Amino acid sequence: MSHKHIFNSPDGLVLKSLRGAAALNPLIRLHAPSKSVYVAHPSPSLALAVITGGGAGHEPAHAGYTGAGMLTASVSGDIFASPSAKQILACIQLAAFNGAGTPRDVLIVINNYTGDRLNFGLAIEQARALHPAINIATVLVADDVSLLGRPSLVGPRGLGGNIFVCKVLGAFAAAGGTLTRTKHLGDALVANLRSIGAALGHCHVPGRSSSNANDDGRGSSDDDDNDHDDGIAPGHVEIGLGLHNEPGVRRAALASPTWLVREMVRLVRESGEGWARVGGGSPASDWIRPDDQVVLFINNLGGVSQLEMSAVVDEVVGCLSTHTVHPVRVYLAPFMTSLNAPGFSISLVNVTRTGEQLEAGDTPAVDLLALLDAPTDAHAWTGVRVWPVSPPLSASDKDAEDVLRAIQDTYSVPSSSGPETTTPGSSATAAAPFTPPQLTAALRAACAAVRAAERDMTRFDTVVGDGDCGETFAGGARAVLAALDSGSLNPSKTAPAALVAGVGAILEGNMGGTIGALFAIFFTAWSRALRSPSPESASSLSAALKALGAHTPARPGDRTVVDALAPLCAALDASSSTPLARLEAAARAARAGAESTRGMGARLGRASYVAGESGDGVEGDNTGLEGVPPDPGAWGVAVMMEGFVAGVKA
Numbered sequence: 095m096s097h098k099h100i101f102n103s104p105d106g107l108v109l110k111s112l113r114g115a116a117a118l119n120p121l122i123r124l125h126a127p128s129k130s131v132y133v134a135h136p137s138p139s140l141a142l143a144v145i146t147g148g149g150a151g152h153e154p155a156h157a158g159y160t161g162a163g164m165l166t167a168s169v170s171g172d173i174f175a176s177p178s179a180k181q182i183l184a185c186i187q188l189a190a191f192n193g194a195g196t197p198r199d200v201l202i203v204i205n206n207y208t209g210d211r212l213n214f215g216l217a218i219e220q221a222r223a224l225h226p227a228i229n230i231a232t233v234l235v236a237d238d239v240s241l242l243g244r245p246s247l248v249g250p251r252g253l254g255g256n257i258f259v260c261k262v263l264g265a266f267a268a269a270g271g272t273l274t275r276t277k278h279l280g281d282a283l284v285a286n287l288r289s290i291g292a293a294l295g296h297c298h299v300p301g302r303s304s305s306n307a308n309d310d311g312r313g314s315s316d317d318d319d320n321d322h323d324d325g326i327a328p329g330h331v332e333i334g335l336g337l338h339n340e341p342g343v344r345r346a347a348l349a350s351p352t353w354l355v356r357e358m359v360r361l362v363r364e365s366g367e368g369w370a371r372v373g374g375g376s377p378a379s380d381w382i383r384p385d386d387q388v389v390l391f392i393n394n395l396g397g398v399s400q401l402e403m404s405a406v407v408d409e410v411v412g413c414l415s416t417h418t419v420h421p422v423r424v425y426l427a428p429f430m431t432s433l434n435a436p437g438f439s440i441s442l443v444n445v446t447r448t449g450e451q452l453e454a455g456d457t458p459a460v461d462l463l464a465l466l467d468a469p470t471d472a473h474a475w476t477g478v479r480v481w482p483v484s485p486p487l488s489a490s491d492k493d494a495e496d497v498l499r500a501i502q503d504t505y506s507v508p509s510s511s512g513p514e515t516t517t518p519g520s521s522a523t524a525a526a527p528f529t530p531p532q533l534t535a536a537l538r539a540a541c542a543a544v545r546a547a548e549r550d551m552t553r554f555d556t557v558v559g560d561g562d563c564g565e566t567f568a569g570g571a572r573a574v575l576a577a578l579d580s581g582s583l584n585p586s587k588t589a590p591a592a593l594v595a596g597v598g599a600i601l602e603g604n605m606g607g608t609i610g611a612l613f614a615i616f617f618t619a620w621s622r623a624l625r626s627p628s629p630e631s632a633s634s635l636s637a638a639l640k641a642l643g644a645h646t647p648a649r650p651g652d653r654t655v656v657d658a659l660a661p662l663c664a665a666l667d668a669s670s671s672t673p674l675a676r677l678e679a680a681a682r683a684a685r686a687g688a689e690s691t692r693g694m695g696a697r698l699g700r701a702s703y704v705a706g707e708s709g710d711g712v713e714g715d716n717t718g719l720e721g722v723p724p725d726p727g728a729w730g731v732a733v734m735m736e737g738f739v740a741g742v743k744a
């Protein structure tokens with residue numbers, strides 16, 4: 095992979111790229127605070143908005159697919175990290191309200207990644223509470239066949255097939271499709287869409303030093319900056335990898351392009367059995383029958399020359415014909431990239447089976463090919479042939495801020511998350527076990543500790559995940575420090591519940607990804623429980639942990655943040671010692687929990703994509719995981735807690 099970049103730092107890069115996308119298409123606009131791109135003037139007759147979003151690094155997804163006839167709006171997170179619930183809520187509001195007399199319904203296409211599922215889920219809950227008039231439904235895209243044999247609870251990842259789904263559903267909504275029918279169509283499509291990726295190397299994130307896969311976190315190596323080896327030897331290929339540098343399922347010598355394509359086609363064609371287990375799809379033997387109509391999508395992951403990509407098309411079409419599969423449409427583009435990854439994915443959609451599934455569900459059949467062929471203003475869709483003339487801006491045009499301001503009447507921040515001030519010495523402050531200066535010092539020290547550990551977390555997450563966990567933690571820490579500096583977060587003037595809510599709101603607004611959503615849930619529930627203790631939970635912390643448990647099945651032993659958080663909460667809840675002793679015990683418990691995740695196999699999160707070398711997918715079998723570093727999320731919690739304790743004692 096190339097580590098050379100025009101922009102050598104991720105700072106501000108996503109926003110700059112979104113501005114560029116908006117400049118490419120005169121019919122879309124950017125709302126910078128939420129990193130949402132939206133159709134400037136949706137048709138007044140459009141009653142259903144199709145939207146999507148996810149981490150950046152997959153360009154032209156999704157800004158390039160925003161335009162009439164495809165996505166009404168889309169939202170971007172940071173590189174490889176889901177947008178926060180707050181960003182997504184703004185995107186939903188823009189899609190539903192911009193230029194609409196009565197708000198539109200919204201269908202959200204979500205790629206099956208934990209961070210996306212959590213953050214989109216939270217935003218939908220918030221949107222439903224704020225705007226009961228909007229009906230919202232989701233379609234979950236999970237087209238990757240490579241992990242079907244694994245015991246993961248996460249399910250197949252979403253790959254490039256996502257763009258196909260967005261095109262078809264956007265065209266259907268533009269043609270008058272209702273929310274219910276469009277969702278049925280989306281679900282049927284996803285059930286008959288399968289993809290697999292392969293690459294010669296991993297992509298490189300601008301500004302990020304690479305991991306040393308052998309570094310287990312017991313010490314930092316000084317030569318990180320020179321060590322960018324992704325472990326794929328020259329002449330070898332990794333098959334079944336995702337869109338974020340998650341390791342693939344298998345590495346092999348690249349015998350020839352024909353061999354690689356044959357292998358990939360075989361995996362997609364034979365995916366039926368595993369697929370039936372996870373998604374209720376067709377059995378292996380006939381998921382593509384001889385006369386079925388099939389559409390072929392080939393996706394450049396970002397780093398393969400177009401010369402070679404066209405040759406890949408030739409190989410895939412040739413290989414499919416040996417299986418008597420003759421695609422009725424063939425598409426090639428960098429649809430959904432993985433930065434500069436030197437690889438590609440192939441996706442097959444069984445059009446015939448999709449139609450049959452719709453009819454079996456009493457939904458009238460749909461002409462999928464006509465929907466694919468329908469024009470769209472989205473500038474990155476390769477089918478676009480004719481540009482409409484850009485309508486001149488009129489005085490009545492609303493920009494995003496106007497739209498969002500206009501709906502502020504219905505938008506009210508739930509009281510539990512608003513800051514509540516108190517005067518020093520009031521009962522709320524006095525009830526807290528630590529003084530406001532101690533809390534301020536503790537928060538600062540926790541943030542400093544997290545920032546100092548960013549490099550370690552990045553390294554751990556690069557070995558088992560997508561490498562963004564350190565940046566995500568550090569982003570949250572920087573935002574908390576900035577709020578302390580500006581005084582918008584002030585332990586001297588804020589009651590404990592509001593302080594917890596305040597920290598939660600800052601983390602929610604500034605940390606995307608899985609970890610950001612989990613913190614948002616935890617802190618919101620914690621502050622709610624501090625305000626109104628529940629008789630069912632022993633303490634506010636156990637109430638928060640319980641709330642987290644409603645959003646994730648993760649329990650201690652699953653190699654997640656819960657391995658540190660659960661013992662931390664238990665130690666804090668213990669009644670037998672002083673507050674400081676409890677805090678110290680909590681830090682020790684979090685550290686022990688984080689340490690326990692070394693070499694632990696995972697069933698959740700991106701770490702679940704990594705199996706032991708045995709690769710047999712046997713649950714609880716950690717063979718080959720001995721060198722696997724600690725879970726980065728659990729590590730971050732331990733570091734944060736240790737910093738907090740040091741700050742209290744300082």
Ligand SMILES: Nc1ncnc2c1ncn2[C@@H]1O[C@H](COP(=O)(O)OP(=O)(O)O)[C@@H](O)[C@H]1O
Binds near residue numbers: 209648699
């Ligand atoms: N389903 C889950 N439940 C609880 N924690 C999870 C889950 N999935 C991932 N995590 C935690 O999130 C951390 C990764 O966070 P983040 O980098 O934001 O993830 P991603 O980039 O994959 O969205 C992991 O180290 C793990 O602690």
Ligand SMILES: O=C[C@H](O)COP(=O)(O)O
Binds near residue numbers: 174176205207607
């Ligand atoms: O690009 C990344 C995905 O859209 C979000 O995934 P994540 O938040 O689970 O990392």
